[in-house]
Amino acid sequence: MGLNIAGIAINKSYKEDVSTIESMLGHQLLFEKEVPFEEACESFKEDSYCDIYFSENSTFILCDMERAGFEFILEEQDVFSFVLSEMTMTFCINYVKNGKLVRTIVEAEDELHEDEGTPLEFEKTEDDKSEIIYYLIEKTIGKSFDDIDLEATCKRYTFQSLQQSDTTETNGSKKPWWKFW
Structure with missing residues (x-):
């Protein structure tokens, strides 16, 4: 079936x-419980919660595919949002470096729907989008996805609406990753 x-x-x-994560996501986060990383990696996560793995130097949020299809900007930070669905062969990559969007790729069923920004150095030797996603996870959090201990503790948070908005804000003119037409 593959990873989703x-x-x-x-x-x-x-x-x-x-609170910075809450501002970025546009939702208050209400702590629910701790879960192991293996459970946090469940396929097709519901949109009512997220699981967050905190390392000493990074934050790795596992959330629903719709939310992760957008780019997120944090000043002076590298933020990589992605969708990896091996079942549907859908891949979405949004890579923000130092607060500036530098690369966006959306591919579904081997058809490229969006390709913006300068290709990354890694793309010169690798065109498999799932490998690009794994590479950018490691580049951003400083640890390979496969090297995260399956028993590592993640915090599960449920989303609560903020007063100003209950949706993730984007750059207005950008289409969500699932709207290919």
Whole structure:
């Protein structure tokens, strides 16, 4: 069946500053419980919660595919949002470096729907989008996806609407990753 996950990787730990993550996502986060990383990697996560793995130097949010299909900007941070669905062969890549969007790729069933920004150095030797996703996870959080201990603790948060908005804000003119037409 393959891996079907989506998430947001940030090159800074926000363990002590969850409010920044709330602002970025446009939702308050209500702590629910701790779960192992293996459970956090469940396929097709519901849109009512997310699981967050905090390392010493990074934050790795595992969330629903719709939410992770957008780019997220944090000033002076690298933020990588992605959708990896091996079942549907859908891949979405949004890579923000130092607060600036530098690369966007959307591919579904071997058809490229969006390709913006300068190709990354890694893309010169690898065109498999899932490998690009694994590469950018490691580049952003400083650890390979496969090297994260399956028993590592993640915090599960449910989404609560903020007063100003209950949706993720984007750059207005950008289409969500699932709207290919």
